[in-house]
Structures are given as structure tokens and as C-alpha cells.
Amino acid sequence: MVGPSFLSAAFSRISLVAPCINSTRGITLYSNPLLFKTTAYLNAEPLKKKKRIDPQILKQREERKKRRLEKQIRRLEKNARQFKPIDELEVPLKLIDERELRTRNLSPISPEEEERRALLFKAWARYKREQRLEEIQMIDRVIFCQQKAMDELRKESEDLYQKAIQLDTELIPFEATGPMRTPPIKAYEGPDGEYIDVSKKW
Amino acid sequence: MAKNFSTTSKVTNEKWDLVGALVVERRPVIIKELTEIEKTFTDLLQQIEFEKSLKSDHEGDIDNIDLDGVNQQTAQDFKDMCKEELAKFNLAPRITESDKKNDLKSLDRCLDSHLLLLVEHKLGGTYNWIVPQSLHQEGEGLHETALRALEENCGGDLKVKLLGRVPWGFYKYKYPRDLREKGPVGAKVFFFKANYLSGQVKLAPKINKDFKWLESSKIFDVKPDAYSDSVSQFLLSCRR
CATH class of the missing domain: 3.90.79.10 (Nucleoside Triphosphate Pyrophosphohydrolase)
Known part of the structure; x- marks a missing residue:
């Protein structure tokens, strides 16, 4: 007779003796104790009967819904026409009121001064024109110089030329910080300050 | 072709x-340092700007800065204070040791x-x-x-x-x-x-x-x- 020990050796995961339950069924496939189990869920249940609603009420409900939507649309349309005010573009009322008080009482400009100013404006225009011309010539010169270098390179080696005209992705996006008005102060620590955000919320 | x-x-x-x-x-x-014409023209522009402008709060006796009523400070005081602070501040020199x-x-x-x-x-x-x-x-x-x-x-x-x-x-x-x-x-x-x-x-x-x-x-x-x-x-x- 083959004893239970043999069976348990053959099917190690099958427990022959359920620990808490004294049952005539000797074999179960679960290793943990067999306890109460609730049904997991119902897969189906009988359909509910549809409620009949009075068509009058239905109509009323729909009406109410419509009215609410219309109201919302009206409110949106009303607000859409109002823009955020731009403070900088509006002259403060205080300034308009105090205009008289705030105007400067300066003596009128003498004709000589006016003449000097007119001449200075003309001289400035000439100066800027010259500067601009020089700039254009400089750019032309640099481009011409580069073109010449490229031509020479192509004469020497087509391969190197092709390598040179490849896109240099390291340059994009290009960033440069311009010259400042004053040189940086070495080992300068900026004073601490409070950051107050005064921008309005709309 | x-x-x-x-x-x-x-x-x-x-x-x-x-x-x-x-x-x-x-x-x-x-x-670079401004050239002679750049300097004179900048001065002129600033002069014109000044002539066209209205007086600000700090100019004249239009308004005195009043901080909580405790620290009574006139516009002139404030201006002097700012000037003093600016004078104390040392800019790095344009011409360096090197x-x-x-x-x-x-x-x-x-x-x-x-x-x-x-x-x-x-x-x-x-x-x-x-x-x-x-x-x-x-x-x-x-x-x-x-x-x-x-x-x-x-x-x-x-x-x-x-x-x-x-x-x-x-x-x-x-x-x-x-x-x-x-x-x-x-x-x-x-x-x-x-x-x-x-x-x-x-x-x-x-x-x-x-x-x-x-x-x-x-x-x-x-x-x-x-x-x-x-x-x-x-x-x-x-x-x-």
C-alpha cells in the first residue's frame, strides 16, 4: 500500500491534509487553508425596468439646460470684449490733474542755440552715414575674403571643401553677450534685496 | 550644361x-569711449528730453515721500542719500594694472x-x-x-x-x-x-x-x- 508520504513526495504542492478542516475529501489543489470564500462578482443580473418620465418634465429639463447654456454664452461674449488694461499706455489721472503744476518754466531757446542744434543734427546724420558705409564695406571685405579662401580650398581638395561646408550644429543657437559699459568688478557680491512681485492678476 | x-x-x-x-x-x-560727436550729441538728446519732460515727484515740492508717517523724509533728503550711495560705489577701472x-x-x-x-x-x-x-x-x-x-x-x-x-x-x-x-x-x-x-x-x-x-x-x-x-x-x- 502506497502511503500518503509517497504521494506528498510525488506532488509536493498538493497537500493531503487540510490543516483546519476535517473533511472526507482528502485532496485539494490549494496549499493554503480552505476557508470561506465569497463569490467574486455577478456576471449578469436581470435588467431593470425603464422608468417612464412625463414628457412634460423632460421638455422642461431640456429648456432649463438650454437657458443655462445661453446665459453662459452671453456672459462670455460680454467679457470677451474687455481687454486687459495696459497700465503703461494710460496716462494716470494724477498727471493730467497736475499738469499745470508739473510743467517746467524754461526760458525759450535762443536762435543761436537753435542753429547749433540744427547743425549738430546734420553732423550726426553725416557721421552715422559714414559709419554705416564703413560697416557695409567691412562686411563685403570679410565675405570676399572668405570666398577666396573657399575657392582656394576647393582647388586643393574637393573632399576638404565638402567637409568645410557641412552644417555646424554647435553654432546653433548662437549666443553672445555684448560688451558692457563698465568692466566687471572682481569678487563682487551683489547686495541682497527683496523680490517683490507687483504685477497684477487678471 | x-x-x-x-x-x-x-x-x-x-x-x-x-x-x-x-x-x-x-x-x-x-x-569704446564715446567719440567727440557722440558725446555732444548724447548731451543734446538728453537736454531735449529734459525740456520736453514734466516734473517728477522728486523734483520741486510737489510730493514728499512719506513712509508710514514715522520716517519723515523729504525729496531732497532722499536725493542726497542716493547721491551719497553712488559716490561710495567704486566702479572697476577701464585701464587695468596689466x-x-x-x-x-x-x-x-x-x-x-x-x-x-x-x-x-x-x-x-x-x-x-x-x-x-x-x-x-x-x-x-x-x-x-x-x-x-x-x-x-x-x-x-x-x-x-x-x-x-x-x-x-x-x-x-x-x-x-x-x-x-x-x-x-x-x-x-x-x-x-x-x-x-x-x-x-x-x-x-x-x-x-x-x-x-x-x-x-x-x-x-x-x-x-x-x-x-x-x-x-x-x-x-x-x-x-
Whole structure:
């Protein structure tokens, strides 16, 4: 007779003796104790009967819904026409009121001064024109110089030329910080300050 | 039609060495001093601006600053305080120590102009002031040659930003006659341009004797003239 020990050796995961339950069924496939189990869920249940609603009420409900939507649309349309005010573009009322008080009482400009100013404006225009011309010539010169270098390179080696005209992705996006008005102060620590955000919320 | 598409290089029996050179520029830190006309015109514009303006709160006796009623402070007091604070603040000088000592190795010099890196490099038997250059090696682009030239001559500590892979300028010179018969006739130098970012020059010995950061306007002191001319061609200032 083959004893239970043999069976348990053959099917190690099958427990022959359920620990808490004294049952005539000797074999179960679960290793943990067999306890109460609730049904997991119902897969189906009988359909509910549809409620009949009075068509009058239905109509009323729909009406109410419509009215609410219309109201919302009206409110949106009303607000859409109002823009955020731009403070900088509006002259403060205080300034308009105090205009008289705030105007400067300066003596009128003498004709000589006016003449000097007119001449200075003309001289400035000439100066800027010259500067601009020089700039254009400089750019032309640099481009011409580069073109010449490229031509020479192509004469020497087509391969190197092709390598040179490849896109240099390291340059994009290009960033440069311009010259400042004053040189940086070495080992300068900026004073601490409070950051107050005064921008309005709309 | 076929003519338009022909791109093959012209075959010559002369052989030239290809050389990549890197012009490292330190961009100006501060703006230039205003010229005479710029100064007078700025003053005029400010005067006109003043004439057109209305009085502000701090001017005249329109409004006194009243902070919580405790700290009663007049506009004049406030103005004096600001002036005092400004007077206490020391701006860094435009003319630095290195300017006074004329230390050509320092980068803290001539803050308002471009500085170019030059090395006294051994070419053939003699030393010449040139920008770092190196012979082209098989397989690398010319811009890589130029970057390598900088590293070989001035050490790896120097960080620069290469401005494009396209050469900016060109210069060629011939070797001495006895050399010419053996191999290449001369060298074709292709200049690349880079902006200085950080780091210090650590000059490689043997091939280099010295280095300096030269203002770009003084590039014409570099001999031969043809060389400094070709370099200046793609700089902002050029020989008039």
C-alpha cells in the first residue's frame, strides 16, 4: 500500500491534509487553508425596468439646460470684449490733474542755440552715414575674403571643401553677450534685496 | 550644361602643404569711449528730453515721500542719500594694472578692443610671430586641424568657440629653394576664427618661444606685411 508520504513526495504542492478542516475529501489543489470564500462578482443580473418620465418634465429639463447654456454664452461674449488694461499706455489721472503744476518754466531757446542744434543734427546724420558705409564695406571685405579662401580650398581638395561646408550644429543657437559699459568688478557680491512681485492678476 | 556642374579640382603638378591656423579672438569686455560727436550729441538728446519732460515727484515740492508717517523724509533728503550711495560705489577701472605694465601675456588688458593670440613659432630655422598653425593630417577636416594646432601649441586648458567650419582667410608662402626641390613647394594656410572662452595659455616648448595677446588694430606690426594683411582681411579693422 502506497502511503500518503509517497504521494506528498510525488506532488509536493498538493497537500493531503487540510490543516483546519476535517473533511472526507482528502485532496485539494490549494496549499493554503480552505476557508470561506465569497463569490467574486455577478456576471449578469436581470435588467431593470425603464422608468417612464412625463414628457412634460423632460421638455422642461431640456429648456432649463438650454437657458443655462445661453446665459453662459452671453456672459462670455460680454467679457470677451474687455481687454486687459495696459497700465503703461494710460496716462494716470494724477498727471493730467497736475499738469499745470508739473510743467517746467524754461526760458525759450535762443536762435543761436537753435542753429547749433540744427547743425549738430546734420553732423550726426553725416557721421552715422559714414559709419554705416564703413560697416557695409567691412562686411563685403570679410565675405570676399572668405570666398577666396573657399575657392582656394576647393582647388586643393574637393573632399576638404565638402567637409568645410557641412552644417555646424554647435553654432546653433548662437549666443553672445555684448560688451558692457563698465568692466566687471572682481569678487563682487551683489547686495541682497527683496523680490517683490507687483504685477497684477487678471 | 555640363560645364555648370563640373566641380573637380584643377590638376597641378605642384604640391602644396595644407595648413590649418586658428585666430583666437578675445572679444571686447567694455564698449569704446564715446567719440567727440557722440558725446555732444548724447548731451543734446538728453537736454531735449529734459525740456520736453514734466516734473517728477522728486523734483520741486510737489510730493514728499512719506513712509508710514514715522520716517519723515523729504525729496531732497532722499536725493542726497542716493547721491551719497553712488559716490561710495567704486566702479572697476577701464585701464587695468596689466595696461599700465603693458603685460602682453595678460587677458585683462585693452578691455575695449579685440585681442588676438599670437605665438612665436619655429618655422624652418627661424622664429616668427604667427597665429597657432599646424599641418593638415589625412582624414581630418581643416577646422579640426586648426583646433588641434591650438591644443598642440597653447595647451588644452584654453577653451574656445570655433566660429564655423568654413575658413575665414587664406595665405600662402613658399619654402626656401633647397627645400622646394625635395617636396612641397610651399604652404597654403587656411585661417579659422574662434572666440576665447576661458583658460590660460600653456605654451608648448621647443616649437614655440613666446606668446602674446595683441590688439587687433596692432596686427600690422606683425611681419611680413602680406601675412598681417591676410589676417586683417577678415577682422573688423583693416589697413586703410
